[in-house]
Amino acid sequence: MTVESPSVEARIHEANHRLTAAEKRAARGLLANYPTIGLAPVAEFAQQSGASAATVLRFIAQLGFKSYPDFQRCLREELEERAKSPLQRSLAAVRHQTAIGDFLGDFFSQVTSNMHASAARIPTSEFEAASARLADLKRGCHIVGGRFTDAMASYMEAHLRLVRPGVRRLDGRPAARNDQLLDIRADDTVVLFDIRRYDADLLEVAASLAARRAFMVLITDEWISPLSRYAKIVLPCRIAVDRTWDANTAIFALTEALIARATELAWPSAEKRMGSVEHN
Incomplete structure (x- = not known):
């Protein structure tokens, strides 16, 4: 395949x-x-x-x-x-490297292709629905990532905290995260990042969130995380580049697009909060 x-x-x-x-x-x-x-x-x-x-x-x-x-x-x-682990994918990467000398140009070409393919695959209605949930001030907003995607969860949290109240990133440590789950209410929005090789701990978190009737938005890869069975909205991005490591550029671009759109939708709140920060 x-x-x-x-x-x-x-x-x-x-x-x-x-x-x-x-x-x-x-x-x-x-x-x-x-x-x-x-x-x-x-x-x-x-x-x-x-x-x-x-x-x-x-x-x-x-x-x-x-x-x-x-x-x-x-x-x-x-x-x-x-x-497939990075070690297994490295064999294909070595073969690719011997065939193409312009590594940087080729890599940029692949991630650009991934971004276009991801944008074409995500329905506008799903993107808009996810953005509207992030901008909805009546609902709490919680964000959680895995080993390599926690940085993107942190990036989204840092921006959304300037846009609206009630934003929190769930702790990466299971014990601390379990305490935070107690505060998530029915119909709160939870954004989950999960890419291959999928995080078993996050699957347990998603099951717990489903029991609490949280509204889950999943940002994942082209193979789609098992967390999708619990998510209301699934936003898949292409990450494979035939190299040792997958490239999460498309996921990062999607994260920034969601931040930008949510800021527009929540602008009355965002303008006041951002203005207060600027004047402090």
Whole structure:
């Protein structure tokens, strides 16, 4: 599977609006046990998702697969991509380096392509809905990231605290973060950053937030984090660049776009707060 191929989870989110009620049951079953039941026989998939085998096959067809084996092959390849460590990706990077001498120009070209692909893939309605949630002063706003994305969560928090009240970044330490979860109310907005190799601790956090009926916005990669099963809005960005390390440039650009749009939507509050800071 090439990086241009959308993940199965991405296909589900893109196809959701055209699925029947029965097909949505199959989709929910797969997302709730992703990707395990998708690798099982059709009959087992159907039983676990509460749908018929015929419905599962129609659901698979709606995702653009010609057959169930084709669907399972894509899942297996996706799992391989998700699990690749920087060490495994370094082999491809070395091969790429020998073929292209202009490393900086090539790298910039790849991340530029990733940014354009990410912008094209994120529906305007989803971006606007996420921005509106960030600008909604009636709801608390909480932000959390993982090992490599905590810096982006911190960057978003620093800006949004100037724009509106009630913004807080969840602590990276599980014990401290568990204390903070106690203060999150139903319908508060929570922005989660999660990229491959996905953070198991964040999956537990998302489950806890779902139990508290928080409104989750997930910023993730092209393979889509397992946290998507709990998120109301999923904003996927392309990060693969055929190098040792993934490039999070598109995610950072999306973060800045959300900050900029939320500032515009919350401008009466933002203007007063920013003015107070300037005059102190």
